[in-house]
Amino acid sequence: KNQVEQSPQSLIILEGKNCTLQCNYTVSPFSNLRWYKQDTGRGPVSLTIMTFSENTKSNGRYTATLDADTKQSSLHITASQLSDSASYICVVIESGGSYIPTFGRGTSLIVHP
Amino acid sequence: SQTIHQWPATLVQPVGSPLSLECTVEGTSNPNLYWYRQAAGRGLQLLFYSVGIGQISSEVPQNLSASRPQDRQFILSSKKLLLSDSGFYLCAWSVRLAGVYEQYFGPGTRLTVT
Numbered sequence: 001k002n003q004v005e006q007s008p009q010s011l012i013i014l015e016g017k018n019c020t021l022q023c024n025y026t027v028s029p030f031s032n033l034r035w036y037k038q039d040t041g042r043g044p045v046s047l048t049i050m051t052f053s054e055n056t057k058s059n060g061r062y063t064a065t066l067d068a069d070t071k072q073s074s075l076h077i078t079a080s081q082l083s084d085s086a087s088y089i090c091v092v093i094e095s096g097g098s099y100i101p102t103f104g105r106g107t108s109l110i111v112h113p
Numbered sequence: 114s115q116t117i118h119q120w121p122a123t124l125v126q127p128v129g130s131p132l133s134l135e136c137t138v139e140g141t142s143n144p145n146l147y148w149y150r151q152a153a154g155r156g157l158q159l160l161f162y163s164v165g166i167g168q169i170s171s172e173v174p175q176n177l178s179a180s181r182p183q184d185r186q187f188i189l190s191s192k193k194l195l196l197s198d199s200g201f202y203l204c205a206w207s208v209r210l211a212g213v214y215e216q217y218f219g220p221g222t223r224l225t226v227t
Binding site: 026032041043046051089091101103105 | 133145155156157159162185201203205208209213214215216218219220221
């Protein structure tokens with residue numbers, strides 16, 4: 001069964017600090033992995049998308065890494081801002097057939113001033 | 114550019130009442146369409162997906178149903194709501210670009226069943 005596990009479940013950091021969120025998956029065969037940011041009461045918004053051959057991808061202060069061998073990904077946030085407070089969701093897509101993604105439960109990040 | 118609309122944004126309905134949530138997509142044709150539910154503190158749960166008009170696949174047995182009467186319209190319905198139907202409902206669409214599926218979410222509908 002395809003699964004995506006995220007850790008930690010929640011995280012509280014001070015503004016300006018860095019943090020790293022983790023994602024482990026068992027989805028196979030693998031097509032691509034993406035990280036979404038979901039503000040409270042809003043739909044998720046894509047941050048990064050990585051295919052099998054990509055090890056790292058950045059989007060501003062967000063940097064995602066992917067190790068397809070160990071089936072792990074991380075999302076690193078640099079110099080956090082109050083607006084980074086949100087839920088971060090890891091999603092893994094299986095290759096072939098219809099697009100049915102497997103979602104992690106998300107990491108709830110709170111940035112305090 | 115592509116846009117996805119959902120309405121209403123919030124809804125409070127009594128137990129046993131019917132439900133109809135609508136989702137429309139602009140700026141693309143023949144998209145895959147999805148309905149997700151997100152309960153408080155939980156991840157997204159795929160309810161239905163559609164690869165074309167009249168083609169609906171259900172991922173979770175429940176008292177909800179979905180229909181796709183037009184290429185860019187996806188409707189989520191229920192004849193009688195349960196308390197457990199409360200949650201945040203998200204419509205999404207996806208399209209294959211350069212060999213990679215892109216998925217975009219709508220703004221969501223907050224449903225409270227009382």
